[in-house]
Amino acid sequence: xxxxxxxxxxxxxxxxxxxxxxxxxxxxxxxxxxxxxxxxxxxxxxxxxxxxxxxxxxxxxxxxxxxxxxxxxxxxxxxxxxxxxxxxxxxxxxxxxxxxxxxxxxxxxxxxxxxxxxxxxxxxxxxxxxxxxxxxxxxxxxxxxxxxxxxxxxxxxxxxxxxxxxxxxxxxxxxxxxxxxxxxxxxxxxxxxxxxxxxxxxxxxxxxxxxxxxxxxxxxxxxxxxxxxxxxxxxxxxxxxxxx
Amino acid sequence: xxxxxxxxxxxxxxxxxxxxxxxxxxxxxxxxxxxxxxxxxxxxxxxxxxxxxxxxxxxxxxxxxxxxxxxxxxxxxxxxxxxxxxxxxxxxxxxxxxxxxxxxxxxxxxxxxxxxxxxxxxxxxxxxxxxxxxxxxxxxxxxxxxxxxxxxxxxxxxxxxxxxxxxxxxxxxxxxxxxxxxxxxxxxxxxxxxxxxxxxxxxxxxxxxxxxxxxxxxxxxxxxxxxxxxxxxxxxxxxxxxxx
DNA sequence: GGCAAGGAGTCATCCGATGTATTTCTCGAA
DNA sequence: TTCGAGAAATACATCGGATGACTCCTTGCC
Numbered sequence: 428x429x430x431x432x433x434x435x436x437x438x439x440x441x442x443x444x445x446x447x448x449x450x451x452x453x454x455x456x457x458x459x460x461x462x463x464x465x466x467x468x469x470x471x472x473x474x475x476x477x478x479x480x481x482x483x484x485x486x487x488x489x490x491x492x493x494x495x496x497x498x499x500x501x502x503x504x505x506x507x508x509x510x511x512x513x514x515x516x517x518x519x520x521x522x523x524x525x526x527x528x529x530x531x532x533x534x535x536x537x538x539x540x541x542x543x544x545x546x547x548x549x550x551x552x553x554x555x556x557x558x559x560x561x562x563x564x565x566x567x568x569x570x571x572x573x574x575x576x577x578x579x580x581x582x583x584x585x586x587x588x589x590x591x592x593x594x595x596x597x598x599x600x601x602x603x604x605x606x607x608x609x610x611x612x613x614x615x616x617x618x619x620x621x622x623x624x625x626x627x628x629x630x631x632x633x634x635x636x637x638x639x640x641x642x643x644x645x646x647x648x649x650x651x652x653x654x655x656x657x658x659x660x661x662x663x664x665x666x667x668x669x670x671x
Numbered sequence: 672x673x674x675x676x677x678x679x680x681x682x683x684x685x686x687x688x689x690x691x692x693x694x695x696x697x698x699x700x701x702x703x704x705x706x707x708x709x710x711x712x713x714x715x716x717x718x719x720x721x722x723x724x725x726x727x728x729x730x731x732x733x734x735x736x737x738x739x740x741x742x743x744x745x746x747x748x749x750x751x752x753x754x755x756x757x758x759x760x761x762x763x764x765x766x767x768x769x770x771x772x773x774x775x776x777x778x779x780x781x782x783x784x785x786x787x788x789x790x791x792x793x794x795x796x797x798x799x800x801x802x803x804x805x806x807x808x809x810x811x812x813x814x815x816x817x818x819x820x821x822x823x824x825x826x827x828x829x830x831x832x833x834x835x836x837x838x839x840x841x842x843x844x845x846x847x848x849x850x851x852x853x854x855x856x857x858x859x860x861x862x863x864x865x866x867x868x869x870x871x872x873x874x875x876x877x878x879x880x881x882x883x884x885x886x887x888x889x890x891x892x893x894x895x896x897x898x899x900x901x902x903x904x905x906x907x908x909x910x911x912x913x914x915x
Numbered sequence: 916g917g918c919a920a921g922g923a924g925t926c927a928t929c930c931g932a933t934g935t936a937t938t939t940c941t942c943g944a945a
Numbered sequence: 946t947t948c949g950a951g952a953a954a955t956a957c958a959t960c961g962g963a964t965g966a967c968t969c970c971t972t973g974c975c
Binding site: 429435439471476477479482501507509516526530534582583586 | 683719753757778824825
């Protein structure tokens with residue numbers, strides 16, 4: 428194993444072993460390099476890699492620190508990785524969102540504090556009727572993010588945030604090509620908020636499913652058979668799935 | 672922005688822009704460094720970072736290549752990141768799994784090819800009655816992974832694989848401390864397999880939920896009130912949740 | 916045709932030097 | 946005493962070059 432990879436493992440172990448607590452400062456490059464038995468250059472490669480995934484935070488002129496390691500930090504990494512996936516996997520991400528979003532919404536119906544539910548309503552009300560596409564997108568993302576936060580589960584927030592990025596582009600297309608989509612989306616948002624306000628978890632779950640499926644259906648139709656086939660290649664030999 | 676970070680962005684753009692297709696080979700370090708206008712050392716830091724998240728694949732003596740960028744590669748990265756989270760967030764991961772696992776199982780009930788369902792049954796049958804804890808764990812992980820694969824959604828496979836890692840440890844504890852857990856788990860596995868074989872999606876979904884909740888309930892009880900409070904901090908000001 | 920030695924190409928690692936940002940300390944003015 | 950400018954210390958940022966190790970391909974022998 429290359430010394431750099433070993434350094435990554437060593438640093439990871441130092442963190443998991445408690446030697447380096449979240450927020451702790453690492454020894455300076457020269458010292459840590461000597462301790463791990465490699466050169467500064469190689470150590471820097473390891474630190475850079477751990478820095479990209481938000482495990483370490485390097486500050487020039489100051490020092491290198493362990494981040495808080497909170498689940499929210501998982502977000503940026505996931506989003507970064509997801510960015511690399513091609514458009515032909517959007518349906519797979521959407522399918523996962525179709526599972527997560529209703530679950531998160533149902534949790535929010537039970538756990539979301541009243542103040543946050545109110546804030547959610549204000550967010551919807553703040554959107555002007557003649558909003559631009561960018562405003563619509565931003566409002567939509569924030570709406571779903573608030574619901575995820577309302578679930579009280581930071582891991583859920585991070586995952587949904589991460590996998591929502593690819594579907595965002597899909598929604599951009601939708602806004603550009605389908606006239607009634609904007610009004611329908613706003614209506615669905617209001618309905619979800621209402622269900623949350625009434626603490627109706629089952630209704631909220633169903634509405635969220637309908638909401639996500641709207642995008643999915645549209646996208647599936649748009650991509651055509653090729654897209655549908657891509658969405659579930661493993662099922663190619665399943666009886667009955669070929670008749671589409 | 673540091674030159675290294677800029678190099679990461681540039682390389683990312685080269686990939687997203689199609690200049691570097693999946694599997695493509697990058698120019699050699701010296702050339703690429705010159706082209707991006709930085710030193711080899713700095714470039715190597717960027718490459719190392721992208722290598723850690725499985726975007727690039729560096730082979731000594733050969734060259735540096737773009738990986739296939741398939742969703743499966745998201746797996747390793749997610750698992751690596753998840754490793755850094757403390758035990759006090761296990762319940763959050765478990766809660767997400769409680770959402771994803773039933774969804775994946777329901778999908779598998781419809782999409783899983785017959786051959787894979789059969790293989791799933793053989794996996795369960797292959798587990799000896801006097802299996803060691805390690806064997807139980809491996810069999811359990813493989814069981815759930817096969818179901819995820821059966822869903823036909825590689826993104827789902829990766830996510831479930833990634834978030835299952837932390838709960839694995841929890842199941843280890845369970846196996847060590849609770850006598851009846853092993854037999855119960857095997858029984859539940861058989862029931863899930865049966866539901867899949869009968870293509871009963873709703874039953875499969877319910878059984879998966881029961882299965883995951885078994886672990887969750889046990890873990891929640893074990894961790895005690897402290898753990899329960901940690902599981903949903905955002906709800907601390909929700910009426911009724913303070914009565915502990 | 917098979918195989919092993921040799922050479923070219925490429926990454927791995929190190930060293931030492933210099934540039935730059937941040938923090939801290941010093942010291943004089945108000 | 947308080948405060949701010951500037952110097953000093955500290956730590957990361959970046960560079961160029963040198964050497965080693967590994968892979969792959971060519972070449973020539975058997």
